[in-house]
Amino acid sequence: MKRIGNFLLRILAKGILWFVGVTLVLVIAFKWIPVPITATMVMDENSITKDWEALENIDPNLAYAVIASEDSKFCSHWGFDPEAIGKAALENAKGGRIRGGSTISQQTAKNVFLWQGGGYFRKALEAWFTFWIEAIWGKERIMEVYLNVAETGIGTYGAEAGAQRYFGHSAARLTPDEASRMAVALPLPKKRLVKNPGGWLAGHGNRIERSIPVVKRDGLAACIYE
Template sequence: MARRSMVRRFFRAAAWVFLTLVLVFVSLLLLFRYVNPPTSAFIVSYSIANPDQEVRQQWVSYSDISPWMSLAVVASEDQRFPDHWGVDFAAIRKALAEYHAGEGLRGASTITQQTAKNLFLWNGRSFVRKAMEAGLALAVDGLWPKRRILEVYLNIAEFGPGIYGVEAASRVYFGIPARQLSAQQAARLAAVLPNPNVLSVNSPSPYVRDRVFWIRGQMDQLSGLQYLKGL
């Protein structure tokens, strides 16, 4: 009886902890729908690991970001962004099918998942983190409009060591504000997002140049700026 009582108390305590965490995250998500996050988990992690390095970030509203930039990241990373619910289950099924066919496991994270991960979580490939990322992404998509998701993502994404957000990236790499980015410049920035600590905007490798060419083609295939006009 005593053992059964201890087990019951343990599960009750675990349930309260889980519910508390859910309430905290939901409260933060509701707040960040209207208030710009002061920082992100990835920025804090970078600052701790590199205390002598400057973090460059300048928040700008969605209306002050070139529409080419939104289209470039959607074309590059998440073409079903306007339609899915934060997690692209069709892309996950396809990735798993390719994995079982021996083609290697590729990522299937949406922009919403990346936003949730960058804002709240840590980097890595553990199933625990991926499960938390997916749960948060579903909550983000349910509580934020798509336009807000893109706005937050473009302001916290890393474009190079210590360079966070499209405004800082635009000024560092091109000497212009984000609202002036051309389609080609937006594609160059989007091309390094898979691994901004290895891929370079200023000194693009053949791989990056190929990605830029591919992204520009996808931007055209998505009907240009009309694709995200309804967000």
């Protein structure tokens, strides 16, 4: 039994070392090279459209809108927002769908390295990758990757593909209104309308548009745009 136990421990140790090694290689590689494809894209039942663009070729209005809509503490946290996580934990204790209180960094880690959906195992992996992209990539690269791999519509991935689909022009010249419409649709890109939204979604988009000057004024995107 002792020999079997030692054998299993060696297998486990090798598995852990393999996992750590592979994940770090991927994180380091994607600091420099565009992410070619993600599990979400592979599992998408629709034909996909994507177009990678450097952050400098994406209008800052979109980053401002995303920070206002998704993660106002993006530049000040270290990948995790304890307050948001605490609120999510209280909601989860009530039962129902698991909520994660995810930051942009966590969403980027999920979109690049993992799969969509909930569950504590996936959230643990998400935390692992979030730690390393914060440590190795930095905020500017995280935002660049996020804006390029996020699903912006049915079969549409990234800011450039989304801008072309909805507005017929490059992501390099998004107006505050256009950027806000794209940002508020990101949590549910297959269900939320970017063009001509109504009701609550239209109002939410208007609130985010009004928040863009606040993001710039208060330096909430200072870690991206010096």
